[in-house]
Amino acid sequence: MIAELGHFALILAFMVSIAQAIVPMVGAQKGWAGWMGVGVPAAMAQFALAAAAFAALTYSFVVSDFSVALVANNSHSLKPMLYKVTGTWGNHEGSMLLWVLILALFGAVVAAFGANLPDRLKARVLSVQAAVGAAFFAFLLFTSNPFLRLSFPPLDGSGLNPLLQDPGLAFHPPFLYLGYVGLSTSFAFAVAALIEGRVDAAWARWVRPWTLAAWMFLTIGIALGSWWAYYELGWGGWWFWYPVENASFMPWLIATALLHSAIVVEKREALKTWTVLLAIMAFSFSLIGTFIVRSGVITSVHAFANDPERGVFILAILAVTIGGSLTLFAARAGSLTSKGVFSLVSRESALMLNNVLLVVATFVVFIGTVWPLISEMTFGRKLSVGAPFFDMAFTPFMVVLAMVLPLGAVMPWKRADLGRSMRPLWGVLAASVTFGALVLVVQTGTRMMAPIGLALAAWLILGALADLGARVRLGKVGFAETLRRLGNLPRAELGKFLAHAGLGVTIFGIAAITAWETEDIRVAKPGDSFIISGPATEYQIRFDDVRSVQGPNYQATQGVFTVLVDGDEIATLRPEKRVYPVSRMPTTEAAMDIGFWRDVYLVIGDPQEQGGFAVRAYVKPFANWIWAGAIIMALGGLASLSDRRYRVAAGARRRGAAVAAE
Amino acid sequence: MKRLLLILILLASPALAVQPDEILADPVLEERARDISKGLRCLVCRNENIDDSNAGLARDLRLLVRERLVAGDSDDQVTAFVVARYGEYVLLQPKATGSNLVLWAAGPVMLVLAGWTAIAFLRRRRNVEAALSPDEEKRLGELLGE
Numbered sequence: 138m139i140a141e142l143g144h145f146a147l148i149l150a151f152m153v154s155i156a157q158a159i160v161p162m163v164g165a166q167k168g169w170a171g172w173m174g175v176g177v178p179a180a181m182a183q184f185a186l187a188a189a190a191f192a193a194l195t196y197s198f199v200v201s202d203f204s205v206a207l208v209a210n211n212s213h214s215l216k217p218m219l220y221k222v223t224g225t226w227g228n229h230e231g232s233m234l235l236w237v238l239i240l241a242l243f244g245a246v247v248a249a250f251g252a253n254l255p256d257r258l259k260a261r262v263l264s265v266q267a268a269v270g271a272a273f274f275a276f277l278l279f280t281s282n283p284f285l286r287l288s289f290p291p292l293d294g295s296g297l298n299p300l301l302q303d304p305g306l307a308f309h310p311p312f313l314y315l316g317y318v319g320l321s322t323s324f325a326f327a328v329a330a331l332i333e334g335r336v337d338a339a340w341a342r343w344v345r346p347w348t349l350a351a352w353m354f355l356t357i358g359i360a361l362g363s364w365w366a367y368y369e370l371g372w373g374g375w376w377f378w379y380p381v382e383n384a385s386f387m388p389w390l391i392a393t394a395l396l397h398s399a400i401v402v403e404k405r406e407a408l409k410t411w412t413v414l415l416a417i418m419a420f421s422f423s424l425i426g427t428f429i430v431r432s433g434v435i436t437s438v439h440a441f442a443n444d445p446e447r448g449v450f451i452l453a454i455l456a457v458t459i460g461g462s463l464t465l466f467a468a469r470a471g472s473l474t475s476k477g478v479f480s481l482v483s484r485e486s487a488l489m490l491n492n493v494l495l496v497v498a499t500f501v502v503f504i505g506t507v508w509p510l511i512s513e514m515t516f517g518r519k520l521s522v523g524a525p526f527f528d529m530a531f532t533p534f535m536v537v538l539a540m541v542l543p544l545g546a547v548m549p550w551k552r553a554d555l556g557r558s559m560r561p562l563w564g565v566l567a568a569s570v571t572f573g574a575l576v577l578v579v580q581t582g583t584r585m586m587a588p589i590g591l592a593l594a595a596w597l598i599l600g601a602l603a604d605l606g607a608r609v610r611l612g613k614v615g616f617a618e619t620l621r622r623l624g625n626l627p628r629a630e631l632g633k634f635l636a637h638a639g640l641g642v643t644i645f646g647i648a649a650i651t652a653w654e655t656e657d658i659r660v661a662k663p664g665d666s667f668i669i670s671g672p673a674t675e676y677q678i679r680f681d682d683v684r685s686v687q688g689p690n691y692q693a694t695q696g697v698f699t700v701l702v703d704g705d706e707i708a709t710l711r712p713e714k715r716v717y718p719v720s721r722m723p724t725t726e727a728a729m730d731i732g733f734w735r736d737v738y739l740v741i742g743d744p745q746e747q748g749g750f751a752v753r754a755y756v757k758p759f760a761n762w763i764w765a766g767a768i769i770m771a772l773g774g775l776a777s778l779s780d781r782r783y784r785v786a787a788g789a790r791r792r793g794a795a796v797a798a799e
Numbered sequence: 800m801k802r803l804l805l806i807l808i809l810l811a812s813p814a815l816a817v818q819p820d821e822i823l824a825d826p827v828l829e830e831r832a833r834d835i836s837k838g839l840r841c842l843v844c845r846n847e848n849i850d851d852s853n854a855g856l857a858r859d860l861r862l863l864v865r866e867r868l869v870a871g872d873s874d875d876q877v878t879a880f881v882v883a884r885y886g887e888y889v890l891l892q893p894k895a896t897g898s899n900l901v902l903w904a905a906g907p908v909m910l911v912l913a914g915w916t917a918i919a920f921l922r923r924r925r926n927v928e929a930a931l932s933p934d935e936e937k938r939l940g941e942l943l944g945e
Contacts, residue, residue: 372816372851379846481921489921493913501906508893508902516898521840523848523891530906660819742818751819 140205143193144284147234150186150241151274153179157244157267161260165332173256176263177248183270184245187238194234194283195225204290207231207283212294213719215690216302223307229431229447230283232310236427237273239311239318243347244270247322254343261329262322269321272454280447296719305365312358313385317423319351320388323395324420324462327413331465334472336413341403344416346783348399352392353774359385360767371725373654373738373755375763378527383506384426387499391419394495397488405550406476407485411492413473414466421459422499428455429506480552487545491538498534505530539593539644543600546637547607565603569596580652590648597641605634632777636770643766649759662749671735671756677701678739678754691715693726696741696750700730712741736760816851818858823865832865835877839864840891848891 157179164172194207198221203209211228212221220227226235244266251259277283326344330336362382367375376382395415401408432448479485505522512518543565548558559566573592580587606612608630609622657669666679682697693713700708710728717724730737735758742751817836823829833850839860841852849857849864860881867877881889895903 370851371853374851377846486921489917493910493917497906497910497913500909504902504905508899512893512898512902518887518898520887520893520899521846521889521891522893522902523840523846525838525892526902529892530903534906534910658817658819658822745819753816 139193139196140202140284140286143190143197144282146186146189146193147274147278147284150183150190150237151271151278153183153186154241154267154271154274157183158264158271160264162264165257165260165264168257170256173260176260176267177251179267180241180244180248180263183267184238184241187234187241191225191234191238194231195222198222198225201294203292203294204286205283206285206287209287209291209294211296213296213690214293215719216296217689219304220302220307226310227307230277230281232314233273233277233281233431234283235311236314236318237270237277239314240266240270240273240321243319243322247325247347258326258329258333258340261332262325265325265328266321269325269458272457276447276450276454280450296717302717303365303369305361305369309358309361309365312354312361314358316351316353316355316358316392317385317388317426319347319354320392320416320420320423322347323351323392323416327416328462328465330413330473331462331469334469336402336409336473338403338406341399341412342782345396345399345403346778348392348395348416348419349774349778352389352396353771353778355385355389355392356767356771356774359389360764360771363767364764367760368727368729369724371727371740372753373727373736373757373760375650375760378505378524380506381430383502384429387502387506388419388422388426390495390499390502391415391422394492394499395419397491401485401488405479405485407479408489409473409475410466410470413470415492415496417459417462417466418496421455421462422503424451424455424458425503428452479550482548482553482555484545484548484550484553487541487548490541491545494534494538498531498538501530501534502527535644536589536593539597539640542637542640543596543604546600546633547604561603561607562600565596565599568599569593584652587648587652590644590652594641594645594648597644598638601634601638601641605630627782628780629777629782632773632775632780635773635776637773639766639769639771639773641766642762642769643764646759646762646764646766650757650763653758655756657754659752660745660747660749661752665749667754669737669754669756671737672758673734674702676737676754676756677704678737678752680752683741683750686713688715690719691717694741694744694750696739696752698728698739700737708737710737710739712739714741714743731761733761734758816853817861821858821861821865823869828865828868831874832861832868835864835868835874836861838878838891839881840889842885842889846891 157176160172160179161174161176164170164175196202197205197208198212199218201208201212201214201221203212207228207230211231212224216224224231226232244263247254247259247262247266251262254262323344326340326347330340359382362385363375366377367373395412398408398412398415402412428448428451432451505527508522509520512520543562544555544558547561569592572595573588576591577585577588605626608626609619611619614622653672655669655671657667659667661667661680663680663682666677669676669678677700679699679701680696681699684695684697686693686695693715695711695713698710698712699706700710708730710730712728713726715724715726716722725740725742727738727740729739735756738755738757738760740753742753744750817833823832836850837848839849841847841849841854841857841860843854843856844852847857849860863881864877867880872880878890887894893899893902
């Protein structure tokens with residue numbers, strides 16, 4: 138019964154989205170206020186219905202209703218409650234339902250908080266959003282219905298992939314989808330602006346918060362996924378350039394570019410057409426990502442060819458959305474006139490360079506991701522494109538970006554003087570280069586990864602600090618005055634500082650772990666003791682015991698290890714090797730002593746014929762900095778999102794409404 | 800019984816990445832083996848290299864790489880040997896030959912195009928700045944005429 142109600146709600150949501158796509162758009166073209174007004178309640182209703190459908194599916198998972206095919210295939214009565222709930226989106230149909238739920242959520246939020254938008258623009262935005270929604274509701278209902286019943290329900294479900302039974306992975310899709318789908322709002326604003334033929338500072342001010350929010354969620358989602366891989370896959374890798382990872386990374390890169398170019402539109406009324414194009418591209422890459430993940434086309438062309446229904450459907454959505462919006466762009470872009478002029482050396486140009494680098498880097502990731510497919514289909518050449526290619530082809534763009542970032546960030550708008558902009562940065566540059574040189578001297582070996590990476594990271598972090606220091610006139614005025622200035626600093630400036638410094642922290646972590654990780658693989662028996670050296674410290678690992686552990690739905694071999702430094706015990710680690718009898722799948726649960734400077738990472742492997750176990754130990758210097766940097770970047774987004782100018786715009790609207798009511 | 804089941808499952812489960820018994824006694828050779836392994840794809844996995852992979856096939860390949868190294872092959876010879884056996888598909892970094900040139904050139908070409916477009920845009924921009932609108936010219940004429 139509940140599942141049928143959910144199914145019914147989903148069909149209604151589909152109907153509402155069709156109405157919402159058509160009525161407000163017609164109203165906006167004809168200038169009929171009544172028709173335009175349909176958008177807001179329709180968006181609310183669409184969200185309520187999608188939420189009801191999602192709640193119904195979640196309920197079916199919670200009560201383990203195995204007469205629903207999806208639940209029977211993906212859940213099990215023994216599963217912990219948390220994973221029953223998260224299991225709702227741990228499968229194709231459920232995750233697509235979450236996708237449309239979030240899409241409807243963003244539409245409803247635009248409707249609820251969009252009272253300061255001009256009616257016509259709002260009607261068009263909601264209509265475009267609903268059109269995308271309608272396409273995905275149709276996709277769900279016609280190819281991926283989550284509510285199908287089984288005529289003969291099984292006694293118990295066939296379980297969930299044990300790899301997915303983990304908090305990191307369970308909560309990673311919602312964040313990722315909030316990011317992916319949040320970009321649909323920027324897209325809707327771009328298409329609406331093209332229809333209106335008008336892009337101005339106000340438009341940029343409306344678009345930027347949505348992009349910021351989406352970007353923040355994407356940042357967190359990507360970091361969560363990477364962190365999950367780090368501790369779950371058993372050797373502490375954190376980025377693999379898998380197609381599914383690239384699928385989330387490409388929209389992130391473009392969203393980063395969009396964030397920056399939207400500032401130019403807002404402050405300087407320049408780069409308008411380019412910004413609109415970026416907004417279209419950002420969501421297009423979200424759709425491409427969805428297609429890559431959901432159709433399975435990249436992992437196996439044959440799997441796609443055997444069951445093409447879903448893939449072809451998404452491909453059709455992709456073609457219509459991207460093709461349609463680009464056609465509209467080609468037709469209308471000419472009508473967007475930019476006002477602001479700027480010279481070759483200016484913050485505008487620096488942001489253009491940022492955009493060029495990010496977009497070209499995205500393109501490299503894109504072509505690397507789809508090349509195996511293209512190569513096989515057009516040249517009959519079956520090949521792989523993996524991490525070595527991406528490391529070599531992608532990294533240079535990020536290096537150049539990091540090199541110019543601190544300078545670009547301090548340049549004034551309109552016309553800058555290189556010498557004057559560099560003045561506060563010379564000290565930072567000298568410090569960073571010295572730091573890099575120091576690293577080169579201290580490290581053993583001649584690989585340049587660590588010196589260059591760490592120097593760049595220092596340049597970014599210190600550069601961001603120098604910029605902040607100059608803004609609060611640190612050292613130039615009294616300390617109290619500096620504090621006062623810091624308190625009055627616009628939140629957007631704080632956001633900029635955090636985001637840029639966070640990038641530096643991430644680069645620091647990546648360079649350090651890549652260059653200095655140490656590893657020890659050996660056979661060890663309980664009672665054995667061995668030493669693994671990190672960059673600065675020697676760690677003694679003592680294998681104390683091995684035991685069997687019974688989990689709620691798995692059995693595990695657990696090793697008990699003590700980590701000692703200079704004879705002092707610093708941690709007890711319990712790595713496990715688990716077996717989930719239902720799916721017969723083994724997983725490794727690494728144990729870590731997480732620290733600010735390094736992680737000590739232990740994995741227990743299989744029992745060996747000659748006795749003992751395969752044990753793998755790693756010291757991973759600065760590992761946490763990778764994700765800490767991402768969190769700092771996301772906090773920067775949050776700070777920027779809370780900037781006064783967005784709140785003031787909302788307040789002005791409220792005051793305006795109060796006046797009108799009098 | 801449960802214990803027995805556990806042991807059976809454990810024995811049947813795939814090995815985890817590089818195993819202690821695979822490691823070569825000579826650390827220099829082992830280091831080379833690791834480097835080569837990072838560029839070879841585990842054929843049955845998702846874009847995973849054989850060094851990280853848990854699959855049995857990856858283990859066979861790791862052993863093969865070490866065998867060739869011990870036999871005295873250079874790094875390139877080892878890679879060529881594996882490619883001859885398993886095809887180009889096994890390379891994680893595609894060779895920059897033939898149609899793959901498109902892949903390798905894509906980034907630089909795109910960068911040049913984008914940079915060129917950006918500079919052309921900035922140039923045009925400056926001309927716009929330099930030119931006066933008819934209104935401004937009229938006003939300038941008036942001012943000069945005075």
